[in-house]
Amino acid sequence: MLAALGAKAVQEVVDAGHFGRFAWRATTTSARCCARRRTFPLVWNQMFVIGVHSVPVVMITGAFVGMTLAVQAYDQLAGMGLEEHLGVLINISVVKELGPVLAAVMLAGRIGGALTAELGTMNVTEQIDAVRSMGTDPIRYLVAPRLLASLLLTPVLTIFADFMGVIGGALVSFLQMEINSRAYWNHSASAVALWDVSIGVAKAFFFGGAIATISCYKGFTCKEGAHGVGQACTEAFVASFISILALDFAIAVISKNIYEIFWPLKSIVT
Amino acid sequence: MTDGNNQKPRNGSSGIIIETRNLVKRFGPKLVLDNVSLAIEKGKTTVVIGPSGCGKTVLIKHFIVLIRPSGGEVHFKGRRVDNLGERELDQVRTHFGYLFQEGALFDSMTVAENIMFPIQQHARIRNRGEIEDIVKAKLAMVGLDGFQHYYPARLSGGQRKRVALARAIALNPEVILYDEPTTGLDPIRSDIINELILKLERELGVTTIVVTHDMKSAYKVADRIIMLHNGKVIADGDADDIRNHVHPVVQQFIHGQVSDDDLAVLRMTGAATTPQFLPRDFEQ
Numbered sequence: 395m396l397a398a399l400g401a402k403a404v405q406e407v408v409d410a411g412h413f414g415r416f417a418w419r420a421t422t423t424s425a426r427c428c429a430r431r432r433t434f435p436l437v438w439n440q441m442f443v444i445g446v447h448s449v450p451v452v453m454i455t456g457a458f459v460g461m462t463l464a465v466q467a468y469d470q471l472a473g474m475g476l477e478e479h480l481g482v483l484i485n486i487s488v489v490k491e492l493g494p495v496l497a498a499v500m501l502a503g504r505i506g507g508a509l510t511a512e513l514g515t516m517n518v519t520e521q522i523d524a525v526r527s528m529g530t531d532p533i534r535y536l537v538a539p540r541l542l543a544s545l546l547l548t549p550v551l552t553i554f555a556d557f558m559g560v561i562g563g564a565l566v567s568f569l570q571m572e573i574n575s576r577a578y579w580n581h582s583a584s585a586v587a588l589w590d591v592s593i594g595v596a597k598a599f600f601f602g603g604a605i606a607t608i609s610c611y612k613g614f615t616c617k618e619g620a621h622g623v624g625q626a627c628t629e630a631f632v633a634s635f636i637s638i639l640a641l642d643f644a645i646a647v648i649s650k651n652i653y654e655i656f657w658p659l660k661s662i663v664t
Numbered sequence: 665m666t667d668g669n670n671q672k673p674r675n676g677s678s679g680i681i682i683e684t685r686n687l688v689k690r691f692g693p694k695l696v697l698d699n700v701s702l703a704i705e706k707g708k709t710t711v712v713i714g715p716s717g718c719g720k721t722v723l724i725k726h727f728i729v730l731i732r733p734s735g736g737e738v739h740f741k742g743r744r745v746d747n748l749g750e751r752e753l754d755q756v757r758t759h760f761g762y763l764f765q766e767g768a769l770f771d772s773m774t775v776a777e778n779i780m781f782p783i784q785q786h787a788r789i790r791n792r793g794e795i796e797d798i799v800k801a802k803l804a805m806v807g808l809d810g811f812q813h814y815y816p817a818r819l820s821g822g823q824r825k826r827v828a829l830a831r832a833i834a835l836n837p838e839v840i841l842y843d844e845p846t847t848g849l850d851p852i853r854s855d856i857i858n859e860l861i862l863k864l865e866r867e868l869g870v871t872t873i874v875v876t877h878d879m880k881s882a883y884k885v886a887d888r889i890i891m892l893h894n895g896k897v898i899a900d901g902d903a904d905d906i907r908n909h910v911h912p913v914v915q916q917f918i919h920g921q922v923s924d925d926d927l928a929v930l931r932m933t934g935a936a937t938t939p940q941f942l943p944r945d946f947e948q
Contacts, residue, residue: 516770519766519768519771520764520765520766520768521768521769521770521771523725523730523764523768524762524764524768524769524770526730526757527728527730527757527760527762527764528757528758528762528781528782528785528786528831528835529753529754529755529756529757529758529782529785529786529835530754530781530782530785530786531750531751531754535785
């Protein structure tokens with residue numbers, strides 16, 4: 395029993411080491427690829443697959459997040475006579491937290507699953523070995539374009555989600571809750587700063603990196619057969635989801651500290 | 665009986681191109697290669713035979729360092745390669761062509777794009793027309809010119825292997841590794857592949873290493889045959905040496921005979937396959 399537990403722990407550490415090594419190689423190779431013009435078409439192709447096809451899904455997610463927030467928060471604020479501040483709550487929540495996190499979760503399911511399934515199938519049919527056998531680094535050819543496309547496009551897709559969340563929340567507030575639109579926007583503009591939007595977009599950058607790295611790793615290491623590919627897809631989604639939440643927490647703590655350090659300087663600058 | 669008339673005439677030796685020294689490979693507790701020391705001669709066709717799962721594919725994947733050894737060394741043209749970094753290995757691998765068992769063609773690319781892949785990655789040719797000419801020439805060598813725009817899914821098993829072979833020779837390699845080239849093909853298509861192996865050796869002057877358990881193919885293409893069993897080399901020689909080898913496992917293998925031990929196991933487990941143990945709908 396104890397021996398089995400120990401063996402399991404050792405295996406987990408070994409797996410973590412393998413993932414760390416893979417993530418490091420993926421990051422450094424991607425950084426080098428930024429200066430290689432031959433990589434650009436591959437990145438462009440992946441941007442089309444990852445980005446263009448994800449826009450509707452992400453926009454629908456964002457819109458429903460904003461609309462649901464409006465319905466849920468209205469009663470609480472109206473009870474205190476603060477219904478005109480509904481926009482503040484919706485927009486802060488959307489741009490800083492729910493927009494980036496839920497868009498990333500959607501992308502983890504859509505892109506992450508597709509990346510793992512594609513690379514996993516290539517792995518079990520020896521196509522990745524074929525790439526290596528022809529003297530091409532599969533990290534450079536297969537992982538770096540996907541990682542770069544994901545890093546570049548997750549923030550863009552998050553902006554789409556944020557935009558639709560803001561619009562969705564505003565429409566429900568105006569049409570269903572009959573809140574004065576001028577007051578709604580005035581309060582929102584005074585409370586939502588560029589900093590809040592920037593933090594959301596910065597989070598999306600890290601979420602995109604985590605989704606692509608984890609999904610590619612799971613594809614590269616998936617076990618043989620259809621069951622192996624299916625299992626790798628599930629593991630990729632679960633691991634991406636947990637890492638999104640963990641990164642969200644970490645970035646929230648870090649950004650709060652940065653904000654508190656630099657907040658006093660704001661009055662000097664402005 | 666094997667057809668002795670179909671045996672290949674021997675080539676002259678011209679030096680060692682690949683060498684393994686005390687090669688050991690373990691996957692967990694399983695020992696797959698046990699102190700394998702081999703020297704592959706340049707310009708010759710070496711065939712590695714042995715029962716399924718004996719480590720043949722693992723051995724040739726070591727030659728190109730797709731698998732790192734657990735112990736021992738791999739040398740290519742006198743240089744140790746098993747301890748090189750991936751970036752240095754990428755250069756070494758361009759000297760090899762590897763035909764995978766199932767072809768391993770990129771299924772999202774056309775036949776032409778598959779063959780263009782190594783050329784675009786390594787050859788300093790930017791002119792699209794020039795690359796297309798090379799693709800056409802390589803496809804013509806395997807008898808498939810005109811299939812450029814097909815996707816691998818539309819090809820038969822034999823055609824897929826021939827396209828994979830065209831891709832393997834795209835960079836004019838010095839060594840071609842064939843992993844079970846005739847497996848899953850009918851006898852005529854198997855013979856087409858055998859003829860292609862001989863043709864490429866003749867026309868390109870390459871060193872050829874074939875992994876197979878198809879003895880007809882082995883006798884036809886081999887200058888030298890090596891037999892692996894339980895991770896060890898148990899026979900090494902030309903076709904006649906193998907035919908006359910005294911090791912009982914070699915004789916069982918080349919004549920396709922099941923061993924007494926395996927027969928005993930089959931007889932012991934025979935009761936499980938008698939009709940009373942089969943599902944009812946199976947009997948109907």
